[in-house]
Amino acid sequence: MAVTIRDVAKLAGTSITAVSAALNNTSGSTIRVSQATRERIYDAAAQLGYVSNPIAKSLATGKTKVLGLMLPYADAFVDQNPFSNQVMSGIMREVVHRHYNLMLYTATSGIQKDRAAMLVDSKIEGLLVVMPPEDSAIFLKCKKRNIPYVSILDRPTAGSWSVNSDDYTGGRMAAEHLVKLGHKRMAHLMGSPDVSTSHLRAKGFRDVLEEAAIELREDLIVQSGFDWRLGLDSTEQLLQRGVKEMPTAIFAANDLCAEGAIRAIRAAGLSVPNDIAVVGYDDTWYATLTQPPLTTVHMPIEEMGEMAARMLIARLEGEDEIDPQPILPVSLTVRNSCGAHLAPFVDGTKQSPPVRQ
Amino acid sequence: MAVTIRDVAKLAGTSITAVSAALNNTSGSTIRVSQATRERIYDAAAQLGYVSNPIAKSLATGKTKVLGLMLPYADAFVDQNPFSNQVMSGIMREVVHRHYNLMLYTATSGIQKDRAAMLVDSKIEGLLVVMPPEDSAIFLKCKKRNIPYVSILDRPTAGSWSVNSDDYTGGRMAAEHLVKLGHKRMAHLMGSPDVSTSHLRAKGFRDVLEEAAIELREDLIVQSGFDWRLGLDSTEQLLQRGVKEMPTAIFAANDLCAEGAIRAIRAAGLSVPNDIAVVGYDDTWYATLTQPPLTTVHMPIEEMGEMAARMLIARLEGEDEIDPQPILPVSLTVRNSCGAHLAPFVDGTKQSPPVRQ
DNA sequence: GTTGTTTGATGAAGCGGTTTATCACAATCG
DNA sequence: CGATTGTGATAAACCGCTTCATCAAACAAC
Structure with a gap:
């Protein structure tokens, strides 16, 4: 034909x-x-x-020029979190640039995790995995089939290839910003406990407080999550401590969680940032939509996707000298949720905003 | 090996x-x-x-069991609009269920539209296209290669296969809701003029006003867009008319646009819904996050994705009796942005909320 | 003038499956 | 009992492309 x-x-x-x-x-x-x-x-x-005919070519050469992308195991995450979109954007950019194609896999409702792993077949040369769960069957499968993979946001282990951002420094940046603004009683809403990022950010946060000789209150470091509902609930509980005991600043697990925190604070008749400052994490597009716009740690999400794709392709093409576990830098995006726009820094010309003691 | x-x-x-x-x-x-x-x-x-080996099988059978998905031509859309995520979820569900795979294509920054079309090769048996631009090169390519395609949210034309939701009725529902609540001066922020959905919704809106014998003010039906910034700008302009002339209700192009409208209204010191009611469109997860939560026309986005995939696969497998241009029903999700939660209907037991004349 | 070497080009053997045409043999039938 | 039918199995062609091994001719070197 x-x-x-x-x-x-x-x-x-x-x-x-x-x-x-x-x-x-x-x-x-x-x-x-x-x-x-x-x-x-x-x-x-x-x-x-x-x-x-690419099929015939693939059969003859043994190469398909197709990469797989496995999105995380949660409908809500995929649907609601801008993260996966941005990471996909980055991946696509590199994939197109290098003349590869991208095959999509997800383990959405209806199929078990392991069913998802089954789908990964030899049509793909390599796999990108976003936020894999601890004991993912995918990796076993890839190893058995000898399919190289790079994970995004995964605890780096010996011999693994994974792209991360500097969560520890991110945690530090959030804390440093708040410390500079004069806060003494700060809370941290921790993200999901089974991803390493959560712990690293908390560690950064803790270390800064310690270095600044600020009393570290373990009861202000609470388990929350990456969803705005969780942020709301956790914050409501923090607020029940009463004015004397409640934090003057909250470092949330991510932007969505921060949204929840802001709502809880406003619902309690308090003001952000005047009564309580809020810092988010990720700096997704959503951060501009909170009220007030959110000061948040910027994670280079697209770049992470791009980097992961680049690493995987480099590996497939036999390129050398690839750092298998890059850690991309983060930065702080200052908006209005901490009052820094009113009086940037204690050492500046303006007064720091009033902070309750 | x-x-x-x-x-x-x-x-x-x-x-x-x-x-x-x-x-x-x-x-x-x-x-x-x-x-x-x-x-x-x-x-x-x-x-x-x-x-x-699926490659060898494909070569022998001429079938790859792979579908392509072309996402719309805009970074902002893909990154910020929950729409594409949801549509992808629906597609994946059906694709996995029918044992197909999904190959992803996007025309993101850096490559021209037509480059994107080039990428579509015979690795795929069929293509799903979300919100294609008018004169897309993709379709030509598909026709030349004899690759069947189904578009999602596209003006149905003779012989085309496309999945839509009932935009006309959606426009009606929004208007009817507002009419029932007693509004007489209603505005509509229209979506992007180059997609047919925008016009259909506006038509539904207009027809209801006419049937209800409410004066139709063309100057209250303004060009806006699917972005919250556009909603904000348009609404600010509407508000400049002064209290006597400004609308008592706004039907926005989509949820994001409604967010902008709400912001503009609140920034002007007015209240939603007490001063101005707002209705959105799409009912994405974002609609629960506006303040107040948004009354919005629910579009069955996932179902649309699922339907499109189902149609395409049915066609590939030679199944008969497929409606090539299904129109999925919409519904109205009532939340708090119109005051209906305070006093649901004029014909109910409660009083309708006060509406400025 | 014989021997290498370079250039241009090709036949045929894969790659890993599917599928058609063919065949041997046992079972059924009039 | 010869003819027909059904069952189980296979060799070989094919899908469209890459690539190895080979070769003829032209050209350079000794």
């Missing part, structure tokens, strides 16, 4: 081999094609509207 | 043909395999850990 390489060869009056070589611009091969025949072949191909 | 069908045949002491037939549970074929050999083959396959 479709026009094949044979048809081109016939029309050009050459061998199939020549067509293949000419069309692939083979350079390192032993096969040579003269300029004259090369042009005859081009003409014939153009005339017939020939496009090479 | 990997174990092939030949290895299995050798170990089982049968022909390759028999292995192929046995493992595919061929029923309609002329090839028969006895129960005894069948089991020998199963054993051998299990023993060797054989998995069939």
Whole structure:
């Protein structure tokens, strides 16, 4: 039905081999094609509207030029969190750039985790996994099939390839910002306990308080989560301590969690940032929509996706000298939820905002 | 390297043909395999850990069991709008259920539209396109290659396959709700003018006002867009008319646009819903996060994705009797942005909320 | 003038499956 | 009992492309 390489060869009056070589611009091969025949072949191909069949090519070469992307195991996460979108954007950018394709896998409602792993077949050369659960069956499968993989947001272990951002420093930045603004009683709403990022951020937060010689209250470091409902609930509980005991600042697990915190605070008749300052994490587009706009730790999400794709492709192409566990830098995006826009720093010309003692 | 069908045949002491037939549970074929050999083959396959190579299979059968998904041409849309996530969820559900795979394509920053179309190759059997621009090169390409496609949210044209929701009725529902609540001066922030949905919704809105014998003010039906910034800007302009002339209710292009409207209203020192009621469209997860939570027209986004995938697969498998242009029903999700929760309906037991004349 | 070497080109063997055509043999039938 | 039917199995062609091994001719070197 479709026009094949044979048809081109016939029309050009050459061998199939020549067509293949000419069309692939083979350079390192032993096969040579003269300029004259090369042009005859081009003409014939153009005339017939020939496009090479990638399936046949894959079978012959053993390469598909397709990467897999496994999105995290939660509908809510995928649906509600802008994170996966951004990471996908980054991945796509690199994948397109390197002339690869992307095959999508998710373990959404209805199928078990392990069913999802089954789907990963030899159509793909490598796999990108976002926020894999601890004991994912996918990795076993990949290892058995010898499919290289790179995970995004995963605790780096020996020999693993994973892209992370600097969660520890992120935690520090949030804390440092609050400390500079004069806060003494700060709470941290921790993210999901089974991802390492949560602990690293908390550690950064703790270390800064310690270095600043601020009393570390363990009861202000509470388990919350990456959902705004959880942020709301946790904050409500913190507020029940009464004015004297409640924190003057909250470092939330992520932007959505911060949204919940802000709501709880406002619902209690208090003001952000005047009564309680709030810092988020991620700096997704959502951070501009909170009221007030959220001061938050910026995570280079797209870059992480891009980096992961780049690493995986580099590995597939046998490139050398790839750092298998890069940690991308974070930064602090200052908006209005901490009052820093009113009086940036204690050491600046303006007064620091009033902070309840 | 990997174990092939030949290895299995050798170990089982049968022909390759028999292995192929046995493992595919061929029923309609002329090839028969006895129960005894069948089991020998199963054993051998299990023993060797054989998995069939989908590439080779594709080459032989001409089918790849892969669908393509082309996401819309805008970074902001993909990144910020929960829509594409939800539609993807729906598609994945059906795709997994029917044992297909999904290949992702996007035209993100850096590559031209037409480059994106180039990427679509014969690796896919069919293509799903979300919100295609008018004169997309993709469709030409698909037609040339004879790749069937189904579009989601696209003006249905003769012979096209596309999934839509009932935008006209959606527009009506929003308007009817407001009319029931006693509003007389209503505005509509229209969505992007180059998608048909915008016009259909506006038409529904207009028709209801007309039927209710409410004066139709064309200057209150303004061009806005699917972004919250646009909603904010448009609403600010509406508010500049002064209290006597400003609308008592606004029907926004979508939830994000409604968010902008709410902000503008509150920034002007007015209240939602007491001064101005707001209705959104889409009912994405974001609608629960506006303040107050948004009354909005629910669009069955996941179902639309699922439906599109189902149609495409049905077509590929030669199934008959498929409606090529289904229109899925919408409904109204009533929350707090119109005051209906305070006094549901004029014909109910409660008083309708006070509405400025 | 014989021997290398380079250039241009090709046939044929895969890659790992599916499928058609063919065949041996046992069972059923008039 | 010869003819027909059904069952079980297989060899070989094919899907469309890459690539190895090979070769003829032109060219350079000794």
